[in-house]
Amino acid sequence: MEFYEEIREKLIEWGASFVGFSNVGANLSNDLKELQYAVTIGVSLSNFIVEQISDKPTFTYFHHYRTVNSLIDTIILKGQLLIQERGYQVFGVPASQTVNNAQDKYSGVFSHKIAAVKAGLGWMGKSGLFISSKYGPRVRLGTILTDLKIPYSNVVNLSSCGECRKCVENCPAMAIRGNDWSEDCSRSSIVDAKACSDYMNQKFKHIGRGSVCGICISSCPSPRNMNNER
Ligand code: SF4
Numbered sequence: 001m002e003f004y005e006e007i008r009e010k011l012i013e014w015g016a017s018f019v020g021f022s023n024v025g026a027n028l029s030n031d032l033k034e035l036q037y038a039v040t041i042g043v044s045l046s047n048f049i050v051e052q053i054s055d056k057p058t059f060t061y062f063h064h065y066r067t068v069n070s071l072i073d074t075i076i077l078k079g080q081l082l083i084q085e086r087g088y089q090v091f092g093v094p095a096s097q098t099v100n101n102a103q104d105k106y107s108g109v110f111s112h113k114i115a116a117v118k119a120g121l122g123w124m125g126k127s128g129l130f131i132s133s134k135y136g137p138r139v140r141l142g143t144i145l146t147d148l149k150i151p152y153s154n155v156v157n158l159s160s161c162g163e164c165r166k167c168v169e170n171c172p173a174m175a176i177r178g179n180d181w182s183e184d185c186s187r188s189s190i191v192d193a194k195a196c197s198d199y200m201n202q203k204f205k206h207i208g209r210g211s212v213c214g215i216c217i218s219s220c221p222s223p224r225n226m227n228n229e230r
């Protein structure tokens with residue numbers, strides 16, 4: 001078995017719902033440039049828990065969100081060690097960590113979504129969320145960057161939102177602009193990250209420490225009911 005196939009098998013065994021490979025050399029900061037191959041790990045969220053979200057997140061959703069992030073971080077750590085043991089460089093990007101840098105205080109060190117889209121695992125919605133082909137936006141993501149040469153296709157799927165605007169209409173912060181995502185668009189043309197963050201901080205501090213909402217996830221019909229809803 002090829003090593004990359006062994007990696008996929010192990011990550012699934014450790015709890016990943018899906019795994020994909022891509023080359024993200026064009027999307028890396030200079031300090032990560034040598035690690036151009038990305039392994040995406042996705043874990044699906046509980047449909048039942050997501051569907052309990054109405055106009056605010058639930059305490060259970062906040063706990064679930066953190067538990068899934070923790071599982072992803074554990075899978076990343078184990079994957080990192082597996083790849084490093086074979087003599088390759090690795091950098092695990094945490095499931096949920098913002099680095100609060102001067103350019104963009106709402107971003108992490110690397111966008112999991114870019115790697116997931118390039119791996120052909122789904123597409124980007126008007127909400128700015130990664131929409132998994134199988135699970136819709138009800139997923140959390142992690143990434144392992146490495147210099148191990150992994151086969152990739154980098155086929156970027158176009159948005160399948162069509163005429164749907166459910167996330168735009170349901171966002172209480174009016175943070176979702178309603179534009180279709182493309183590879184070269186800016187994040188600010190899709191989502192007002194500050195408006196989203198400020199709203200969560202003001203309204204949901206008592207539920208999810210102001211760091212979760214979930215309304216755009218729960219209101220998205222993808223991938224279920226897409227054909228019925230349009
Ligand atoms: S997380 Fe909530 S506030 Fe932020 S974009 Fe989604 S629906 Fe709007």
Ligand code: SF4
Nearest residue numbers: 125126161164167220
């Ligand atoms: S709610 Fe509709 S417009 Fe928003 S991401 Fe989902 S499919 Fe796209």
